Amino acid sequence: MTVTVEKYSTVGKSIHRIDALEKVTGRATYGDDMRFPDLLHGKVLRSPHAHAKITRIDLSEARDLPGVKAVVVGKDAPFRGGEAIRDQPFLAVDKVRYVGEAVAAVAAETEEIAERAIELIKVEYELLPAVFDAVEAIQSGAPLIHEELHTYPHMPIVKPVPNTNICAKFEFIQGDVEKGFRQADYVFEETFTFPSGHHCQIEPFMAIAQADINGRITIWVPNDAPHRLRKDLADAIGVPFERLRVITPPYMGGGFGGKGGLKVEMICIALAMHTDYRPVKILLTREETFTSSLMKHNAVVTVKTGVKKDGTILASQSKLIYNTGAYAEKGPTVTLHGCESGVGPYKVPNVRVEGYTVYTNRPIAGALRGYGLPQSSFAHESLIDMIAAKLGMDPLELRLKNALEEGSINPTRGDILSSVGLKECLLKAAKEIEWDKPRPPNRGVGIACEYKATKTPSGSAAFVKVEQDGSVGVITSAVEVGQGIKTILAQITSEELGVPVERITVTSPDTDYTPFDASTTASRATFHMGNAVRFAARDAREQIFELASTVLGVSPNDLEAANGEVRIKGGAKKMTIAEVIKSKYKAGLTILGRGSYYPEIQGTMFSARSIFYMYGVQAVELEVDPETGKIKMIKVVAAHDVGKAINPMACEGQIEGGVVMGIGTATFEEVKFDEKGTMLNPNFRDYRIPTASDAPEVIPIIVEATHDEGPFGAKGIGEMTLVCTPTAIANAVYNATRIRLKELPVTQERLFNLLKERKT
16 A cells, blocks of 8 residues: 655645634734724715816815815825826826826814815816727727826836827737638637626725825835835935835735725825824725726727638637726736636637727726736637537537647747646546536536746745744745735745744835835745745744754754754654743844845836736536526536645635635626716625625635745645636536627626527
């Protein structure tokens, strides 16, 4: 009998989260739980118009109201921010560009006084023509949203087109796409539409800001990238980094990509600069969070694919148009990632992908879990099923025939891929869903697959401090957004340093004290920060071994650590880490380990090849009522290549959450607007999201195609878990009804009407 010995003591184990007790007892501290003396309350006056000049603002009555400490408008904070393009004023100046844009802000002793002051502000507008549809916005003669686009600072990779509403344009070309189409036996072309939606974080947006007597500004805010936020604010205001400090609360009540960049932060700082050093807090209402924070990109995607009779894909061409709303935010890089995966996870020798990020008078759109891939994946993975039907092939067979594998060439970037678990994901998902099993009428199965890059190159740094009693603190700027990163970093530290997880604490970010991290986005935290923490723990371990070697009389190479002890390999002689430190530093001292990780890849951020790719497959079984169009979700199988599961239970949780989020995207989530650009469903009554009753059986499958450079072989997982779900559902609906959906969401009403049309 063969006995498999587990290589690791902590890594690979499904331990409980180190923050579990705080969460389940309601003791976890979020932004709104923070208390400050002399706190002022901020409220915001927002535009009722989608596009208008501001001709006059009267602030006199608001300023005279007792209890009001500051009233500010755009000229009081003449700064512009933005990550991809610096195009967004802290408060509107001269004109407004969407319904809900901030025009003025008030800080007062109470929320009630601040709300009353907002009502007293009088603003006069001159209406301008508006455009809400991205396809219309790129046509000649469309109203210009940003006349001064050519003057805005922007990322090098972003190429704005002056005198248009195109704030970024991208193109990927490999091979000769026209030659590929000529060689194909069949050429297919279809256009698909993906709806705008919302992140629906349970925690509304908030921030607390304070300027001190030296002009230094501190902001407490649930933001997924505190060091990036500090840079963006410094760039906008024009001050050095040391004038800004960003502190994140211990916990964030959901992010999904929405709580990065500059949103409520800009307005809060604009007020704090005028409140005589008193802190000011802005907490958005649920309606404001819907209308004035961040949305998901509505997109129109056209895909053209040429194939041989046997299903071999020869050429693929895509055109992706993303509606980024009134300001660019992360729209350009969202479009870039959508383009990078614009032909799917397939071996395609001839490729052309065009992507456009387009300004409109909609609210701002930006990063949302999947970062542009749900939109592009819906198009190409739906078309793959359509091609399979035309060729008389099984959709799974067609995918397996063309799927990326170890050593394949990335179809858009052209680099050689490694750590590719896509085919294993396809086979395991198909087996678990019983792909070939006969099913009754009106019941169908669907499958979809995808791959996703991470932000590259980007860096992370960490400290690991070992105290004189042997306890350990991990000091990083990784943000706990609900994904369990504190537990993952504790496990990595435990494995490397030989200290039990229960003796390890992990800090929350404070840019004054925690070292740099690019962001807790792009599913990069486990890979990048995991490496930094591993190297820092290893550095601390080497220092401890150096001390212990003198006492134990052996070379440091002959030592190992476990259970908080240092011992001679193969021997009984050992010491606790506390005893090791005391042997040298009898009055006490901290051992400080340092680590950083920055991949050695040529290129700038978003232009270099990705250091790793995530691969995932979703398979869905559902039933459609032919009379009502109601969809009953029966089962979702989700197989994902995580490289190495540091904590399998955490990976399964990510998969389950992403699947349910994807069900909402596919079946009922859609932001609605009237003809003037006003949002019609800015609340959880009218904008429906999945509840427990909507969740079917979800079967997570973990595939481990280890990565040579990942910590213990790990990659990322969080974003990919949403990407494939909407298309797998659409493909299953087709399998059950023979109705091909080219527009989401597939609501009961929409499906009922399609079924009715087919009957008549």
